[in-house]
Amino acid sequence: MRRLVGLILSLLVSGGLSAPAVTATPPSDRAPGARAPAAPNVASAIVAGRVNRTSLFLPATYEVRASLNFASARLSVISYMVVTNRSGGGVDRLELNTVAARLGAMTDLEATVDGRAVSPTVSDQTIRVPLGGVLPDDGSASVRIAFRARFRIGVAGHNYLFAKHNSTINAYRWIPWISRATPFDRPNFGDPFVTPASRSVRVAIRTDQPMPIATSGRRVAVDGLTQTFLATNVRDFNFTASPLYRRLYGMVGQTRITVFHLPGGPGQALLDETKASLYRLNALVGQYPHPTYTVAQSAGGYALESPGHVWLPPVESWRVPYLVRHETAHQWFYGIVGNDQAREPFADEAMADFLTRYTLGSFRQGACSSSRLDLTIYDYSSACYYELVYVKGANVLNDARRRMGSEAFWSAVRAYTQAYEGKLSHTGTLLRFLDSRTGVNLSTLFRTYFPSLY
Numbered sequence: 302m303r304r305l306v307g308l309i310l311s312l313l314v315s316g317g318l319s320a321p322a323v324t325a326t327p328p329s330d331r332a333p334g335a336r337a338p339a340a341p342n343v344a345s346a347i348v349a350g351r352v353n354r355t356s357l358f359l360p361a362t363y364e365v366r367a368s369l370n371f372a373s374a375r376l377s378v379i380s381y382m383v384v385t386n387r388s389g390g391g392v393d394r395l396e397l398n399t400v401a402a403r404l405g406a407m408t409d410l411e412a413t414v415d416g417r418a419v420s421p422t423v424s425d426q427t428i429r430v431p432l433g434g435v436l437p438d439d440g441s442a443s444v445r446i447a448f449r450a451r452f453r454i455g456v457a458g459h460n461y462l463f464a465k466h467n468s469t470i471n472a473y474r475w476i477p478w479i480s481r482a483t484p485f486d487r488p489n490f491g492d493p494f495v496t497p498a499s500r501s502v503r504v505a506i507r508t509d510q511p512m513p514i515a516t517s518g519r520r521v522a523v524d525g526l527t528q529t530f531l532a533t534n535v536r537d538f539n540f541t542a543s544p545l546y547r548r549l550y551g552m553v554g555q556t557r558i559t560v561f562h563l564p565g566g567p568g569q570a571l572l573d574e575t576k577a578s579l580y581r582l583n584a585l586v587g588q589y590p591h592p593t594y595t596v597a598q599s600a601g602g603y604a605l606e607s608p609g610h611v612w613l614p615p616v617e618s619w620r621v622p623y624l625v626r627h628e629t630a631h632q633w634f635y636g637i638v639g640n641d642q643a644r645e646p647f648a649d650e651a652m653a654d655f656l657t658r659y660t661l662g663s664f665r666q667g668a669c670s671s672s673r674l675d676l677t678i679y680d681y682s683s684a685c686y687y688e689l690v691y692v693k694g695a696n697v698l699n700d701a702r703r704r705m706g707s708e709a710f711w712s713a714v715r716a717y718t719q720a721y722e723g724k725l726s727h728t729g730t731l732l733r734f735l736d737s738r739t740g741v742n743l744s745t746l747f748r749t750y751f752p753s754l755y
């Protein structure tokens with residue numbers, strides 16, 4: 302019995318019971334598709350037919366092997382997903398989101414479903430994977446995706462999401478992830494993504510030379526040039542990497558913070574501000590959920606949130622407190638409580654900026670006169686997106702706090718965070734939740750800014 306328990310434990314620890322089995326060797330940079338495809342799964346749940354339907358309610362786990370050639374700025378990826386249909390009806394395709402499709406000059410794209418080759422197609426930043434039939438509700442399928450990509454050189458425009466610059470690699474939204482077709486192009490720096498959380502993401506990255514890698518997960522193994530990371534309950538897994546990175550460490554409660562910075566970079570300032578942010582936000586919003594938090598100096602572009610991981614581009618030192626607080630606040634709003642960042646940016650950006658400005662005492666009037674806070678990122682101009690959704694959005698939430706009283710407001714925010722942990726929420730859900738936790742009528746306030754919701 303003891304031996305059996307030991308065997309089961311060792312299988313669990315080694316990942317031996319998880320499916321699909323993935324060998325420890327990452328793909329060769331030359332031949333990411335060289336691994337023999339799994340034998341067709343005779344027990345496949347997929348049945349013949351068509352329903353012309355996909356869904357966001359397809360929880361998936363991801364086992365990914367990547368080969369990063371830093372010198373040539375290339376990435377080879379094989380991702381094994383186990384997808385379960387919880388959408389309440391049949392689906393016959395996946396719509397996987399990756400910016401590699403838009404920015405990475407993606408080639409050699411291949412996919413199999415339950416061991417059978419299918420023909421994926423790419424449109425904008427979406428890989429559409431036909432399942433070869435219908436996956437019924439509650440059915441599961443194993444999906445393998447392989448591709449190669451090339452990082453942009455330089456961080457101009459949106460290129461910073463998938464780029465090499467300053468001896469650093471930025472890799473955002475590179476694992477093809479369950480999503481729905483969402484346009485990449487927008488007139489501002491809004492995040493054109495919507496991704497449900499995954500309970501398990503295991504990523505092995507082999508590099509062509511030794512280098513620290515800052516990721517959404519915690520590092521669980523190092524084997525030569527291959528580093529393996531595990532992340533749980535995350536809606537993305539991103540990384541930066543640089544052979545020049547130095548590391549600084551800190552703890553806040555049970556959370557281990559690692560700052561990855563370049564020589565001469567503001568490592569200590571990033572660490573100090575990250576610790577201050579976590580202390581404050583843990584108390585206001587609820588406990589940060591991951592065992593690790595990595596803060597990385599990125600190749601450039603905008604500061605950007607990821608689950609358990611944030612990017613700070615090279616910036617003037619006076620901007621560090623605001624940016625660290627804002628991106629750390631996204632750990633709760635976007636990370637723990639998800640939303641469609643493209644279509645309802647208020648739900649995460651206004652909350653993140655409100656938390657930032659509340660803890661820094663830096664509220665100010667927005668510079669744009671419109672009062673619409675219920676639009677998509679595609680509807681705001683470059684000049685007004687930030688001024689409205691972030692600055693004015695923060696003011697509206699602060700107004701709600703003042704009307705409710707701080708105690709009732711923060712209690713409501715914590716209850717909302719718990720109620721929607723791991724889920725995708727909406728702007729209307731947030732506003733109605735706040736409204737339901739107070740005797741004060743907030744709808745008169747919200748009606749001005751959210752005419753499509755009130």
Ligand SMILES: [Zn+2]
Pocket residue numbers: 627631649650653
């Ligand atoms: Zn933000």
